[in-house]
Amino acid sequence: MNYEEVLRLGLERGFFMPSCEIYSDAPGGFWDYGPLGLNLRNRFIELWRRELVRKDGMIEIDGAQIMPKSVFIASGHLESFADPIISCKNCNTILRADKFITEKIGKYIPERLSNEEFDKLIQSYGLRCPNCNGEFSKTKRFNMMFKVGIGPAEDEAYLRPETCQTIFTNFPRLFKIMRGKLPLGFAQFGKSFRNEISPRQSLIRLREFYQAEIEVFFNPKKANEFEKFNLIKDYSLRIFKDGKIEKVTCQEALDKQLTPNKLITYYLALIQKFYDKTGIDMERSRFRTLAEYERAFYAQVAYDFEVETSLGWIELVACNYRTDYDMSGHGKVSGKDVRVMDNGEKIIPHIFELSMGVDRSIYCILEHNLKRDGERLLLSLKPYLAPIQVSIFPLVNRDSLPEKARSIYLMLRDDFDVFYDESGSIGRRYRRMDEIGTPINITIDYQTLKDDTITIRDRDSMKQFRVSIANLKETLRQIIYKYD
Numbered sequence: 042m043n044y045e046e047v048l049r050l051g052l053e054r055g056f057f058m059p060s061c062e063i064y065s066d067a068p069g070g071f072w073d074y075g076p077l078g079l080n081l082r083n084r085f086i087e088l089w090r091r092e093l094v095r096k097d098g099m100i101e102i103d104g105a106q107i108m109p110k111s112v113f114i115a116s117g118h119l120e121s122f123a124d125p126i127i128s129c130k131n132c133n134t135i136l137r138a139d140k141f142i143t144e145k146i147g148k149y150i151p152e153r154l155s156n157e158e159f160d161k162l163i164q165s166y167g168l169r170c171p172n173c174n175g176e177f178s179k180t181k182r183f184n185m186m187f188k189v190g191i192g193p194a195e196d197e198a199y200l201r202p203e204t205c206q207t208i209f210t211n212f213p214r215l216f217k218i219m220r221g222k223l224p225l226g227f228a229q230f231g232k233s234f235r236n237e238i239s240p241r242q243s244l245i246r247l248r249e250f251y252q253a254e255i256e257v258f259f260n261p262k263k264a265n266e267f268e269k270f271n272l273i274k275d276y277s278l279r280i281f282k283d284g285k286i287e288k289v290t291c292q293e294a295l296d297k298q299l300t301p302n303k304l305i306t307y308y309l310a311l312i313q314k315f316y317d318k319t320g321i322d323m324e325r326s327r328f329r330t331l332a333e334y335e336r337a338f339y340a341q342v343a344y345d346f347e348v349e350t351s352l353g354w355i356e357l358v359a360c361n362y363r364t365d366y367d368m369s370g371h372g373k374v375s376g377k378d379v380r381v382m383d384n385g386e387k388i389i390p391h392i393f394e395l396s397m398g399v400d401r402s403i404y405c406i407l408e409h410n411l412k413r414d415g416e417r418l419l420l421s422l423k424p425y426l427a428p429i430q431v432s433i434f435p436l437v438n439r440d441s442l443p444e445k446a447r448s449i450y451l452m453l454r455d456d457f458d459v460f461y462d463e464s465g466s467i468g469r470r471y472r473r474m475d476e477i478g479t480p481i482n483i484t485i486d487y488q489t490l491k492d493d494t495i496t497i498r499d500r501d502s503m504k505q506f507r508v509s510i511a512n513l514k515e516t517l518r519q520i521i522y523k524y525d
């Protein structure tokens with residue numbers, strides 16, 4: 042399905058909607074989750090915890106969203122987290138210099154160029170304002186962090202532009218009290234904030250958004266002494282380099298130097314395995330190796346895990362080898378010793394990061410699973426991700442069928458997300474559930490009154506079978522929590 046269909050479903054069924062939409066001055070790039078979207082997102086995060094955090098024995102934290110200026114001096118964001126912008130001298134239209142020039146001249150222009158280089162390009166191609174044909178001002182840098190003032194003195198602070206900074210600042214204490222041993226992963230799910238110049242496409246580019254980040258701390262000398270690698274060495278990765286996707290086992294990726302070491306290869310495999318479980322079509326996914334000019338300022342090696350959609354390839358996870366850039370920076374600026382012991386040696390650990398965009402992932406799951414199946418619109422979500430897990434309908438609205446159906450609803454609602462509906466034709470009630478991805482429909486009919494069995498309808502195959510009410514909870518658990 043395409044973007045418009047997903048957006049329509051999102052708005053009409055309350056998965057997500059623009060924030061403050063009743064106000065005309067509501068800024069772009071802020072979206073709210075409704076009940077279905079919230080459930081889907083919660084289940085997505087539970088899957089992330091299951092497949093990554095717990096499976097790998099990581100430490101999860103939840104840090105503050107506002108952090109003092111020093112943090113961002115240390116992290117480099119104050120200086121480097123800035124986009125090049127140009128503005129029209131006549132009508133004040135503001136544009137991203139790199140994006141605008143790329144579009145105009147049909148050749149990729151990286152944001153890494155200097156302000157002077159942008160000015161030169163604008164001059165040599167004679168580029169003018171697309172709105173009024175006016176002249177552009179000189180290129181400036183626009184920092185994408187939201188500044189806030191703390192207390193009445195309004196001390197300078199910022200909303201975090203990535204969740205990981207709270208992991209870095211907490212690392213020395215947590216490593217010690219958790220009696221950590223390198224390598225060790227830290228994880229965090231939470232909000233980040235970026236003052237995007239042109240937010241767009243609902244959940245794809247937001248100014249306030251959710252990240253699920255993993256920072257693996259390790260000793261760089263030992264990145265190839267990594268036993269867990271053996272668990273995945275025959276697992277096949279999809280690595281995109283020089284214009285094509287190569288399907289290689291993790292061992293082959295290492296041998297061909299598509300990946301730098303065992304530790305990084307292992308975590309790339311983990312993230313691909315995770316997405317395989319979300320129901321995203323893996324045939325439309327890839328790890329794209331980033332060229333030097335595309336990488337973030339702190340990254341030495343970087344891969345974007347990308348998924349193909351109706352909007353093109355979308356980056357869902359930035360996998361960055363951040364070296365000791367962050368911990369060295371925090372050590373220097375804070376004046377604290379951030380080194381840790383590793384086999385009798387005091388070192389500043391290196392970091393490999395899996396930085397996941399949660400909202401975009403939710404979008405891709407919806408787009409890849411929404412389909413037309415004959416007359417019906419079907420959202421074939423994995424049962425463990427479905428926002429509503431079970432629907433309960435009396436076949437008809439009389440002869441004490443509704444009473445019986447409601448008693449089953451009450452029996453199930455503490456353990457499952459259940460929806461009860463007795464209005465309209467049964468076919469119509471099924472359709473409404475198919476569209477939001479409810480995997481199990483339970484129908485109460487005349488037979489139920491005789492022998493205490495109910496009908497279960499499977500969403501994808503539409504096949505029906507009878508189950509006794511006594512076995513119902515266990516049957517539902519088996520269907521919903523089947524992780525293959």
Ligand SMILES: [Zn+2]
Pocket residue numbers: 129130131132133134170171172173174175
């Ligand atoms: Zn203009």
